[in-house]
Amino acid sequence: MKAFPQTFYWGGATAANQVEGAFLEDGKGLSTSDVQPHGVFGDVVDRVPGDAGLKDIAIDFYHRYPDDIALFAEMGFNCLRVSIAWTRIFPNGDDAEPNEAGLAFYDRLFDEMAKHHITPLVTLSHYEMPWALVKNYGGWGNRKVIGFFERYARTVFERYKGKVKLWLTFNEINMSLHAPMTGVGLPSDSSKAEVYQAIHHQLVASALAVKACHEIVPEGKIGNMLLGGLMYPLSCKPEDVFKTLQENRGWQFFGDVQARGAYPGYMLRYFRDNGFALEITDADREALKSSVDFISFSYYMTGCVTADEALNQKARGNILNMVPNPHLESSEWGWQIDPLGLRTLLNVLWDRYQKPLFIVENGLGAKDKVEADGSINDDYRISYLNDHLVQAREAIEDGVELMGFTSWGPIDLVSASKAELSKRYGFIYVDRHDDGTGTLARSKKKSFDWYKEVIATNGASLKA
Ligand code: BGP
Numbered sequence: 001m002k003a004f005p006q007t008f009y010w011g012g013a014t015a016a017n018q019v020e021g022a023f024l025e026d027g028k029g030l031s032t033s034d035v036q037p038h039g040v041f042g043d044v045v046d047r048v049p050g051d052a053g054l055k056d057i058a059i060d061f062y063h064r065y066p067d068d069i070a071l072f073a074e075m076g077f078n079c080l081r082v083s084i085a086w087t088r089i090f091p092n093g094d095d096a097e098p099n100e101a102g103l104a105f106y107d108r109l110f111d112e113m114a115k116h117h118i119t120p121l122v123t124l125s126h127y128e129m130p131w132a133l134v135k136n137y138g139g140w141g142n143r144k145v146i147g148f149f150e151r152y153a154r155t156v157f158e159r160y161k162g163k164v165k166l167w168l169t170f171n172e173i174n175m176s177l178h179a180p181m182t183g184v185g186l187p188s189d190s191s192k193a194e195v196y197q198a199i200h201h202q203l204v205a206s207a208l209a210v211k212a213c214h215e216i217v218p219e220g221k222i223g224n225m226l227l228g229g230l231m232y233p234l235s236c237k238p239e240d241v242f243k244t245l246q247e248n249r250g251w252q253f254f255g256d257v258q259a260r261g262a263y264p265g266y267m268l269r270y271f272r273d274n275g276f277a278l279e280i281t282d283a284d285r286e287a288l289k290s291s292v293d294f295i296s297f298s299y300y301m302t303g304c305v306t307a308d309e310a311l312n313q314k315a316r317g318n319i320l321n322m323v324p325n326p327h328l329e330s331s332e333w334g335w336q337i338d339p340l341g342l343r344t345l346l347n348v349l350w351d352r353y354q355k356p357l358f359i360v361e362n363g364l365g366a367k368d369k370v371e372a373d374g375s376i377n378d379d380y381r382i383s384y385l386n387d388h389l390v391q392a393r394e395a396i397e398d399g400v401e402l403m404g405f406t407s408w409g410p411i412d413l414v415s416a417s418k419a420e421l422s423k424r425y426g427f428i429y430v431d432r433h434d435d436g437t438g439t440l441a442r443s444k445k446k447s448f449d450w451y452k453e454v455i456a457t458n459g460a461s462l463k464a
Helices: 061-075 100-115 131-137 144-160 173-177 180-184 192-216 238-260 265-273 282-288 309-315 339-353 379-397 446-456
Strands: 009-013 079-083 119-125 166-170 221-227 231-233 294-298 303-305 357-361 402-408 428-430 442-444
Touching: 009 119, 009 357, 061 100, 061 442, 061 446, 079 402, 100 119, 100 144, 119 144, 131 144, 144 192, 166 192, 173 180, 173 192, 173 221, 173 238, 180 192, 192 221, 192 238, 192 282, 221 238, 231 238, 238 265, 238 303, 238 339, 294 339, 339 357, 339 379, 379 402, 379 446
Parallel strands: 009 079, 009 402, 079 119, 119 166, 166 221, 221 294, 231 303, 294 357, 357 402
Antiparallel strands: 428 442
């Protein structure tokens, strides 16, 4: 019978800026996420404390984490992905000393997980960095930021080495190409050359964090994190197929550097052809050789690529400028649902890297209806997750080494792209709405018991 390994990590994934709230509490500094209250593609605004932004309170995980973790434990989670807000540890990024109150918060959080035998999987930087590093240094465009990040990484590895063994460097590192402020702290009108230079600094920082983790947490494992943006050719025209190869390399390049330890030739050619003279030093090349232990990624959808400019123009505007696939249904937010694509992606990544894989985000953002009796019947979410997990199991049968699955947003949280609460992902409903009203009370959706059963049976309850 097809099965998940006994060692499989089952759980959920969150990010500090989307759940914690308490955005200026206990000495935390402003982050790039705090000054983008309308989401990762939104404008930067001058913040006045308390003026706006659902993320300021988010779902108040900062204060309610013991109850939330108890609910995750009730579902049987043996893993929870969280991120550390860099600004809780170094409020300005370049502070002389770390902020003890911030460090203490994550001690309490990891201790709470340990009480419930939940393994933490910790992202060092999930779509945020200290705003002061952007204002005073120009974000990742400045080489100095590599050093600030390395110090932050070393600080948290030292502090939590007894509690955290699984780490990730930068969330969806390839998103910088689409959302430069969120990814690398650069204005949205930055040139491609500037963005790639900043990305280069971030790739070096990622590799230095890998090296530091191996030194400080030798029994730990550290992975990268990609937005798994698998693209299909819209037709079998050779031009469409070749353009698809190039588009896929647009995100694979990050994994190639992080897993293989050097820039691939196709990328060096791209820089040459476009006249981008990146500053890549010998020391950088040496640093990049520290390669990740495993590859993690998010997966929500696939899209198509065409060499036909007229068709491309029509598709502009959706998240990655993907051309819609006529064979797939879409979510309410226009994300095309493609469970088989997950099996394809897992095989592509395994063939390419031969390193263990970890699905650290997958889920369905949807509007949920609370019935008069308080129940929430989210059969659409159950069916989405069921179908994706079935394909993940098929990939394991194909020979892919898969470490685990943490579904995105096990509890409703503030969405990243537009900072909405109406786009819900959770097994647990949170009573808070786009206009900021709500009691923040938690309740279980139908999917709560469904996921609990999936975990309890190690996937045997899935419907193939
Ligand atoms: C990924 C991010 C998450 C996230 C998720 C869903 O891009 O890593 O932070 O929120 O996508 O996106 P959204 O929240 O916009 O629906």
